[in-house]
Amino acid sequence: MPRSKPPTMSDVAKLAGVSPMTVSRALRPNASASESTRKKIREAADQLGYVLDSTAAGLSSRKTGFVAVTIPSINNANFANTIRGLNEGLQDSGLQVLLGFTDYNIKEEERLVEAFLRRRPEAIVVTGGVHTERCRRYLAASGVPVIEIWDLPSSPIEHSVGFSNVKAGRAMANYLVDKGYKNIGFIGGNTKQDARGSDRCEGFAEVLEERGLSTERLRISEEPVRNMAQGAAAMDYLIDKHPDTQAVMCASDLSAFGAMMSCQRRGLKVPEDIAIAGFGGYDISANAIPQITTLEAGDYQIGTETAKVILSQLADDNDETEERAPQRIKIATQLLERESTSPK
Amino acid sequence: MPRSKPPTMSDVAKLAGVSPMTVSRALRPNASASESTRKKIREAADQLGYVLDSTAAGLSSRKTGFVAVTIPSINNANFANTIRGLNEGLQDSGLQVLLGFTDYNIKEEERLVEAFLRRRPEAIVVTGGVHTERCRRYLAASGVPVIEIWDLPSSPIEHSVGFSNVKAGRAMANYLVDKGYKNIGFIGGNTKQDARGSDRCEGFAEVLEERGLSTERLRISEEPVRNMAQGAAAMDYLIDKHPDTQAVMCASDLSAFGAMMSCQRRGLKVPEDIAIAGFGGYDISANAIPQITTLEAGDYQIGTETAKVILSQLADDNDETEERAPQRIKIATQLLERESTSPK
């Protein structure tokens, strides 16, 4: 089958006996064209199998309809939910999400952002507030709204939608200390790689210090600790080193579950022998036995709120209004107390 | 901050004292330009903060650099892995994945495909072999390579990369029957929504019949059964109705885990009282206690193989070779026997 050149507007125009310009208008909902020519043109288009070329349309109208988005990983339910929320929030706007994955690497993020900039997106969304110097310059000079999500950076590039990861870590630490635990640990990964995760760890450690508890059980391994197996391994290490550990917060619910399985294998009961908490409000935290205490981050809502920011910034009826001011949308987090930290 | 128009190639050319054409060449790796002018131009570009407009480049060169991909959901580790594999396979090609989510709805897929076609992708990847009539027409007339993944349709549109979901269901059924189980159930969701899931169920049922076993324990609910909670609910229903059930295959490892938790809550031991198997090779299947028997689908590999098909089809040195023939790449699945179906 030879791959032939697709038909153009001119082809449709010729067949319908009108000018290309009329075709252009007839194919758009809001343009003026009589119903009769519209019908004629639609038929001609159908007959030819014509599909609008939005590449050309974008070049001419200076609107690509793209929203560029970078997230650390696609294998992560939290970010997946954010993308779902964003997609749904943009549903009726005609905006297309251009999704890229940084693999928790800001150098890779820089590459992605540069590649995305070439596509002339109408807005750019990046995860987190830590970027390479060059990447910050790209974003600042992009000429379109920039939204940082999943954090509320102290020096945002422009808009931000998220929550304070430091405070999130503090909240969980305070909760565990309030429960009466003394020997408290934290399981997390390389701080350089995952700025948000390390912020949570930092907040967690702050509270332990403030409340006069030891911080020697902060188990930060070189490798990331995101999945179940990594959580299990980290827990093994932690308990071997500090058998008197009474409670642990894990970087995510997945590693918390892995840690919990590790305890079960050792004959340690959760929460009676050791309490475990996670982060992220993953499905597993609600379905595991025992259910895992977690901090829900409002992942889906981050997406929907980001969509709102984008749409309000792009609305053309606000060129001079205060809507153009940098937005800072705080998403509520929620500590869900579950069985894994509540001995009966 | 006023959002001003970004600089163009002409701007760079003017500043560097050359023609736009020279800029175009200097900015590409393979074009001929002297090192001295290259340097001059790069400096001018940097100074202006120039970023190539690939929209315009695409219009002119008739290459957008897009590969359009539709998957049912972003909240699914299997599809996520496929996208990871695809991305990595396309890494060095300069091709950008344009990702869309159908929500397991072929009408939504049709809308997405039409929207994507407007972007003039250089290849299109769709999940599954079931599409609306109109969507099939779109794809067939797209003029670019079309790859259906996660299945091997009997009437493929063009290329396909996947495995037989019917055979996958058969494999698990045969395994369970071989283990000596008689009262075997299946937990899955609405067949209309998820064609691949229902294929697996169909294969599963075929084997039960062929081997003289009852198929009355095929629990197919109206709603999808994909997550843990749904799996738990379905298991409760199944056991209430058929307390003599000895083994169950679930539509996914997530529902298998939910089902297992449901058993645990009832005091049923897995696998001693009831055996449970899943599908998909999710992390949870290897980390749960007991570990869950599953059928690994080669999700990541589906992505990498799809990338290979795309690249070979797009290679311009094969206009007339047999490489243009429809490819049908079979991905190996693997039944991983684990504790959840192996009483000691």
Next chain:
DNA sequence: TTGAAAGCGATACCAT
């Protein structure tokens, strides 16, 4: 409501 002309920002192609 419709049409003609002039780009949008780049590359292909042909010269030099």
Next chain:
DNA sequence: ATGGTATCGCTTTCAA
């Protein structure tokens, strides 16, 4: 190695 010119397929703008 570099430049000039003609598109690429559409929309904007201005007229009719």
